[in-house]
Amino acid sequence: MEFKELTLEELTLGYAKSAQDASCTCIFCGEIYEEGIVYRSRGRMVTAERAVQEHIFDQHGGVFRGLLNLDKQVNGLSQIQKDVLTGMYLEKDNKLICEEMGISAATVRSHKFNLQKSKREAKILLALLEQIEDESIVKQRKIIEGETPAEEELPVKKDFSGNTLHPFFTQYNLK
Numbered sequence: 001m002e003f004k005e006l007t008l009e010e011l012t013l014g015y016a017k018s019a020q021d022a023s024c025t026c027i028f029c030g031e032i033y034e035e036g037i038v039y040r041s042r043g044r045m046v047t048a049e050r051a052v053q054e055h056i057f058d059q060h061g062g063v064f065r066g067l068l069n070l071d072k073q074v075n076g077l078s079q080i081q082k083d084v085l086t087g088m089y090l091e092k093d094n095k096l097i098c099e100e101m102g103i104s105a106a107t108v109r110s111h112k113f114n115l116q117k118s119k120r121e122a123k124i125l126l127a128l129l130e131q132i133e134d135e136s137i138v139k140q141r142k143i144i145e146g147e148t149p150a151e152e153e154l155p156v157k158k159d160f161s162g163n164t165l166h167p168f169f170t171q172y173n174l175k
Helices: 008-013 048-060 062-068 079-089 094-101 105-133 135-144 167-171
Strands: 015-018 023-026 032-034 039-041 044-046
Touching: 008 015, 008 062, 015 048, 023 048, 032 048, 039 048, 044 048, 048 062, 062 079, 079 094, 079 105, 094 105, 105 135
Parallel strands: none
Antiparallel strands: 015 023, 023 032, 039 044
């Protein structure tokens, strides 16, 4: 399983659900939990989905830390951005974050602003890519723009019983 193939929901959850084999797979280590099997986790019996959720917290420090600890080539975050995000995750105020990082409060605010800006830009980029990659959106766009759909996409009415104008049907009573 590659990170580039995961949906936003799977990245947010930290695991991927598979309808084919009815399982939940941890996106960080690939551990598989099969639906219908009861797992022992934290001294009690739990479902596959709960087991993978607890596995992510116990083994990877949770989804946030799992994603944060990915290589910079994967998550694209600098160490300063990771530190600011960690402070935000732990609900620390700007003053505490700046003291821990050894930077000014204004710099922390600037980093937070830039992270929010990146979030907005990422949403726009995701929407633009959906416009390009989603087949149903592309198909609908082509119809709206006036491009003729492919032959197999044209609706064909095959019931001619009500058509009394066609010569074949005017010669015979088919009712």
